Amino acid sequence: xxxxxxxxxxxxxxxxxxxxxxxxxxxxxxxxxxxxxxxxxxxxxxxxxxxxxxxxxxxxxxxxxxxxxxxxxxxxxxxxxxxxxxxxxxxxxxxxxxxxxxxxxxxxxxxxxxxxxxxxxxxxxxxxxxxxxxxxxxxxxxxxxxxxxxxxxxxxxxxxxxxxxxxxxxxxxxxxxxxxxxxxxxxxxxxxxxxxxxxxxxxxxxxxxxxxxxxxxxxxxxxxxxxxxxxxxxxxxxxxxxxxxxxxxxxxxxxxxxxxxxxxxxxxxxxxxxxxxxxxxxxxxxxxxxxxxxxxxxxxxxxxxxxxxxxxxxxxxxxxxxxxxxxxxxxxxxxxxxxxxxxxxxxxxxxxxxxxxxxxxxxxxxxxxxxxxxxxxxxxxxxxxxxxxxxxxxxxxxxxxxxxxxxxxxxxxxxxxxxxxxxxxxxxxxxxxxxxxxxxxxx
Numbered sequence: 001x002x003x004x005x006x007x008x009x010x011x012x013x014x015x016x017x018x019x020x021x022x023x024x025x026x027x028x029x030x031x032x033x034x035x036x037x038x039x040x041x042x043x044x045x046x047x048x049x050x051x052x053x054x055x056x057x058x059x060x061x062x063x064x065x066x067x068x069x070x071x072x073x074x075x076x077x078x079x080x081x082x083x084x085x086x087x088x089x090x091x092x093x094x095x096x097x098x099x100x101x102x103x104x105x106x107x108x109x110x111x112x113x114x115x116x117x118x119x120x121x122x123x124x125x126x127x128x129x130x131x132x133x134x135x136x137x138x139x140x141x142x143x144x145x146x147x148x149x150x151x152x153x154x155x156x157x158x159x160x161x162x163x164x165x166x167x168x169x170x171x172x173x174x175x176x177x178x179x180x181x182x183x184x185x186x187x188x189x190x191x192x193x194x195x196x197x198x199x200x201x202x203x204x205x206x207x208x209x210x211x212x213x214x215x216x217x218x219x220x221x222x223x224x225x226x227x228x229x230x231x232x233x234x235x236x237x238x239x240x241x242x243x244x245x246x247x248x249x250x251x252x253x254x255x256x257x258x259x260x261x262x263x264x265x266x267x268x269x270x271x272x273x274x275x276x277x278x279x280x281x282x283x284x285x286x287x288x289x290x291x292x293x294x295x296x297x298x299x300x301x302x303x304x305x306x307x308x309x310x311x312x313x314x315x316x317x318x319x320x321x322x323x324x325x326x327x328x329x330x331x332x333x334x335x336x337x338x339x340x341x342x343x344x345x346x347x348x349x350x351x352x353x354x355x356x357x358x359x360x361x362x363x364x365x366x367x368x369x370x371x372x373x374x375x376x377x378x379x380x381x382x383x384x385x386x387x388x389x390x391x392x393x394x395x396x397x398x399x400x401x402x403x404x405x406x407x408x409x410x411x412x413x414x415x416x417x418x419x420x421x422x423x424x425x426x427x428x429x430x431x432x433x434x435x436x437x438x439x440x441x442x443x
Contacts, residue, residue: 064125146332199335205247373414
C-alpha cells in the first residue's frame with residue numbers, strides 16, 4: 001500500500017495470474033527483475049482482519065477492512081502473486097494477533113499508550129494481522145446474533161420497564177416502538193448493548209427509528225439537543241455519541257458530537273477537537289480518518305491524480321458476529337436488538353482503565369481522563385407524513401421529563417476495570433487456506 005506502489009502507472013497496468021490489474025504484483029515483478037539471478041525472499045506479507053482501515057489500494061488489497069473469511073482468501077492470493085512473480089520464498093506476517101501494536105491513524109488517540117496491550121483495538125489494523133486470534137475472550141465476550149440467551153450469564157440490566165409506550169400512534173406498529181429493556185456489557189474490544197422491544201418478531205426498522213444516546217464523559221459535556229427529535233437534555237447529560245437505526249433511510253450509524261470529533265483535527269482541517277464541550281447545536285457526524293493522504297508524493301513535490309480517501313468507523317454493519325467478524329449488530333426474532341460498538345469508535349481511549357478522550361489544549365497532542373462510566377438512553381420514534389420524527393417511547397421512560405432526559409434517572413453503566421487479560425487462542429480460517437497454498441505451491 002505505499003504510494004510508490006499504488007500510484008505507479010506501470011505497476012497499476014500489470015495484470016496478475018487471474019487476469020486483473022494488480023499494482024502489488026507489478027511491484028513484485030519489478031523487484032524480481034531488479035535482482036537477476038539472486039534468490040528473492042519476501043519476508044513479510046499479510047493482510048489484517050480488522051474493522052479499521054489505514055490505507056486503500058485502488059486495485060489490490062487494502063490495509064484493513066476485511067473479515068476473517070476475506071482475510072483467508074486474500075492473504076492466500078497475495079502468496080500466489082509472490083510465487084507467480086518468481087520469488088524463492090515468503091514469510092507471512094503474522095502468526096498471532098498482537099494487541100500492543102499501534103497504527104498511525106489510531107495512535108494519537110490510544111491513551112494511555114502503555115495500556116494498549118490490555119485491550120483489543122479492532123480499529124487498529126496492526127493488531128489483527130495474525131493467523132491466530134485471541135478474541136472472543138472466553139467467559140467475557142458476547143456473540144451478537146440476535147439470540148440474547150448468552151446475556152443470562154453476562155451483562156448488566158440497566159432498565160426493565162412495563163410494555164406500555166409513552167405516546168402510542170395506534171397504527172399497528174407500536175409494539176416495535178415500545179421499549180422494555182436495556183442491558184450493557186463491556187469486554188476488551190467492544191461495548192455491547194441490548195435493547196428489547198415489545199415486538200413479537202424482528203423489529204420493523206422501516207416503521208421505527210431508534211436513537212441510542214451515549215454520554216461517555218459525564219458532567220456538563222457534549223451535545224444536549226437530540227437531532228431530528230424535539231428533545232433537549234440538561235447540561236449535566238450531554239451526548240458524546242449517538243447510534244441511529246433507521247431502516248427506511250438505510251441508516252445504521254454511530255455518530256460523534258461534532259465539536260468533540262477529533263478526526264477533523266487529526267486530518268489537519270481544524271485546530272481543535274477532542275473536548276466534549278456542552279452545547280445545544282444538535283450536530284452529530286460520522287467521524288472520518290484521512291487514510292490516503294498522498295503525503296509521500298506531496299513531500300516530494302509530485303502531483304498524483306488520486307482523490308484523498310477516508311475511513312468512517314461509524315458506518316455500522318448488520319450480521320452475525322460468529323459468522324461475519326466485522327458485524328456490529330443483529331435483530332433477533334423476539335424484538336431484540338443486539339449491538340457491539342468498537343471502543344475506539346466511541347472515543348474510549350482505554351476501556352481497561354475506563355479512559356475517554358478529553359483533550360487539554362495546553363498540552364501537545366491529545367489527552368484522556370477517567371470516566372465514572374456511561375449513561376445510555378434510547379428513544380423510539382415514528383416518522384410522520386411530513387418526514388419529521390415524533391417520540392413514541394424512551395428508555396428509561398421515567399427519565400424523560402420536560403422534553404429531555406433527567407440525569408439522576410438514567411442509570412450509570414460502570415464496568416469493572418482490569419489490569420490483566422486471560423485469553424485463549426483461536427485459529428482463523430487463513431491457517432487452513434494458507435497452509436494448503438504452502439503445501440501446493442511452496443515446493
